[in-house]
Amino acid sequence: MGQEIKDGIYWVGVNDRRNDLFESYWPIPDGISYNSYLIKDEKTTLIDGAKGGFTEEFLGKVESLTEVEELDYVIVNHMEPDHTGVFPELRRINPDLTFVGTEKTRELLESFYGITQGIEVVESNDALDLGSHTLEFVETPFVHWPETMMTYLPEEEILFSGDGFGTYGALDGGLFDDQLDVEKYYDEAVRYLSNIVGAYSATLQGALAKLQELNTEIIAPTHGPIWRENPEEIVELYDKYSSGGAVPGITIVHGSMYGFTEKVTEQVARGARSTGLQDLKVLDASRWHPSYLLSAAWKRRGLIVGSPTYESRAFPPISNFLEVAEKKKLKERIAGIFGSYGWGGGSAREIEETAETLDWDLVSSPVEFNGQPSKDQLENGFELGRKVAEAIED
Numbered sequence: 001m002g003q004e005i006k007d008g009i010y011w012v013g014v015n016d017r018r019n020d021l022f023e024s025y026w027p028i029p030d031g032i033s034y035n036s037y038l039i040k041d042e043k044t045t046l047i048d049g050a051k052g053g054f055t056e057e058f059l060g061k062v063e064s065l066t067e068v069e070e071l072d073y074v075i076v077n078h079m080e081p082d083h084t085g086v087f088p089e090l091r092r093i094n095p096d097l098t099f100v101g102t103e104k105t106r107e108l109l110e111s112f113y114g115i116t117q118g119i120e121v122v123e124s125n126d127a128l129d130l131g132s133h134t135l136e137f138v139e140t141p142f143v144h145w146p147e148t149m150m151t152y153l154p155e156e157e158i159l160f161s162g163d164g165f166g167t168y169g170a171l172d173g174g175l176f177d178d179q180l181d182v183e184k185y186y187d188e189a190v191r192y193l194s195n196i197v198g199a200y201s202a203t204l205q206g207a208l209a210k211l212q213e214l215n216t217e218i219i220a221p222t223h224g225p226i227w228r229e230n231p232e233e234i235v236e237l238y239d240k241y242s243s244g245g246a247v248p249g250i251t252i253v254h255g256s257m258y259g260f261t262e263k264v265t266e267q268v269a270r271g272a273r274s275t276g277l278q279d280l281k282v283l284d285a286s287r288w289h290p291s292y293l294l295s296a297a298w299k300r301r302g303l304i305v306g307s308p309t310y311e312s313r314a315f316p317p318i319s320n321f322l323e324v325a326e327k328k329k330l331k332e333r334i335a336g337i338f339g340s341y342g343w344g345g346g347s348a349r350e351i352e353e354t355a356e357t358l359d360w361d362l363v364s365s366p367v368e369f370n371g372q373p374s375k376d377q378l379e380n381g382f383e384l385g386r387k388v389a390e391a392i393e394d
């Protein structure tokens, strides 16, 4: 059943608790929601859709409120198939419905689904009159893809924000922030932001500036809770973590095949703590998916990476983390590097390359050691941790 969120406005989204990986890559142990909204008015309108595997459930919710044949518009804030997989079926049932989106959306509707007719292209400041509701469009490119826009409903001061202000986590029996364990969703919002939209932090900041001009009572994203009690909290979170506002903590991401590197990890961690540092997270890259490594590193200003050498480069789980960090633009950390080798080195060099690419500020040259770390090398590890901890407080 669709659930009313305001007079004449309904949530018709679905919870995905059956897929382990979002985008077939990012773990979602608590699931995810694909939020969609239906407005009943003179013109009956859907805002965003759902993933293809959920078509039957999605259509059931829509049909609890209206016949699909009665739909006039589908507002397309974002074309990623987690929100558009149901579109071919909507169009098949109702050939007369009109998809509304940006020029780029028009191109993607054709390349994804062969939809070329019944498309209305809109730009920022365009509006659509539904009867007693008006929809105003704000282009927000690259939150998350280039075609992205947000849709504002001024009569109710609701912003339908697409992926912006979204989180991982299915909706556990409620729809709104005041009905749910909100702290869990805030944690997942940082992981979602770092994994999905954080690479576009600059454009996200641009979108936030545009949205400041709107009076927003409710933020209704495509993933996670609808923010009505404290919409400013999720806006602040997104603002903070897309503007280099990481907290003064340290993430240590390390790998170790036989324990030599791990001995130095322990010293690095102790050195960091010796300064009184409270926020320290140590993560073994062999045991944590890059989603979590990235999220932890996104949250904290300090980052220390340690790796054994493997075929003249870094250990594969560390290389994997570095690649994801580069793709997602984990920039401007205060950083340290340590690495071991058996004969020729290479691990530290690979981490240094990423540090240079991402403008990480290294507190010293890498702490490298051959085989078992000596007493001096363990002390160097301790010093490395201490220096990064002191640098993040400056």
Ligand code: FEO
Residues within 6 Å of the ligand: 078, 080, 082, 083, 144, 145, 163, 222, 223
């Ligand atoms: Fe939720 Fe970028 O799709």
